[in-house]
Amino acid sequence: MNLVSPAPEERLKGGELAGERLRVLVISQHFWPESFRINEVVESLRLEGCDVEVLSGQPNYPVGKVFGGYSAFNFGTERHPSGYAIHRVPVVPRGGGGGIRRIFNYFSFVILGGMLGPYLTRSKRYDIVFVYAISPILQGLVGAVFRHIKGAAHVIWVQDLWPESLEETGFIKNGWALAAVGRLTLFIYRRADLLLTQSRGFIEKIRLVVGDSVPIAYHPNPGDMLLGENVSHESSSLKLPAGFNVVFAGNLGTAQALETVLDAASRIHDSEIRIILVGSGSRSEWLREQIERRRLTNVMLAGRFPPEVMPKIFEQSSALLVTLKRSSALSLTIPSKIPSYLAAGRPIVACLDGEAADIIRDASAGITTPAEDPVRLADAITSLKDMSQESRDRMGKAGREYFNSHFAPAPLARELINHFRNALARQGRTRR
Missing domain, CATH: 3.40.50.2000 (Glycogen Phosphorylase B;)
Structure with missing residues (x-):
């Protein structure tokens, strides 16, 4: 940057x-x-x-x-x-x-x-x-x-x-x-x-x-310096569609348990909910093939964007998504996207275990579910969408305050x- x-x-x-x-x-x-x-x-x-x-x-x-x-x-x-x-x-x-x-x-x-x-x-x-x-x-x-x-x-x-x-x-x-x-x-x-x-x-x-x-x-x-300052002077070429947009940002690799994301999407029947995958990685092509094969109209592969436009993308989101595989090593890991998510002031859906989930709960910044549990992930996304805007705003504000204190x-x-x-x-x- x-x-x-x-x-x-x-x-x-x-x-x-x-x-x-x-x-x-x-x-x-x-x-x-x-x-x-x-x-x-x-x-x-x-x-x-x-x-x-x-x-x-x-x-x-x-x-x-x-x-x-x-x-x-x-x-x-x-x-x-x-x-x-x-x-x-x-x-x-x-x-x-x-x-x-x-x-x-x-x-x-x-x-x-x-x-x-x-x-x-x-x-x-x-x-x-x-x-x-x-x-x-x-x-x-x-x-x-x-x-x-x-x-x-x-x-x-x-x-x-x-x-x-x-x-x-x-x-x-x-x-x-x-x-x-x-x-x-x-x-x-x-x-x-x-x-x-x-x-x-x-x-x-x-x-x-x-x-x-x-x-x-x-x-x-x-967290991200620009997100922490709540400023973004760059416009984003990604315009999210109307509806409840859940944004996943970052590496699309093996550790991110992307099968769980697709399985959860297949269980969500609310037509207003979309999962937007922003980023790239070793499983990008696999994701593209799976989305087409499963005919998942509620999952969108948006591609990579430079860090300076990510604040604008987060600004358009209704919620932010983070997932990891179930493993003892990954349960000790804090994905680097979590501080940036907290700074963005949007509610977080976290499908992972361990210390990272503890941070989301301690911050009162969103909903956590166990790693690799597509049923509970789908329920969490649907529940968040059904909440009042005021409740979601409270989560986002709590996340921003936690970011200011810790990240x-x-x-x-x-x-x-x-x-x-x-x-x-x-x-x-x-x-x-």
């Missing part, structure tokens, strides 16, 4: 260290112009006074083809429209998302990030190396290289549990392979000065792996800076 940073004299001093700005290198295989939450975290850190640079790959997610203006084989440094440096290394594009191609994609970033990243940043000094560890956790190896070369404190923000997420999504089924991934994960964790988790439920799982050798703290994903970007950026300072303090103790 192309936000303009204030002039240096206007910045807060939260990111200053001993009179100097805290120098942060963010390592993330995916970054702007790809749409990931780390894009806005970088903007928030800069607004709080940090000097931030990014090491990333060539953008190719989610379609699997390198974006126009980029090349899979190039490496170098570009400037984000906001002015900061993005160091790019070559990657093997994801392609259609098949297992072998994805493995090459992952390892190309790890190997070339660890080799070419130090060259691209050879004249730079950093206080913090901050790894945005969406799958794969392998990105932590690149952070460990920079920790060694640059002498910076190494902070890993864990977004997915490994190897649990690999096993439960079926990406790896072999027991020996899963055990090897577990050992590699432990190796990566132990080379961090601080582990942050996007969910409180991750903490105990990771503690069982690393013991007390590395501190662990909870740090949630923030607003600026307070979370200041909290993240405090985590960085703690990591620096620990690094000083352990390296003496």
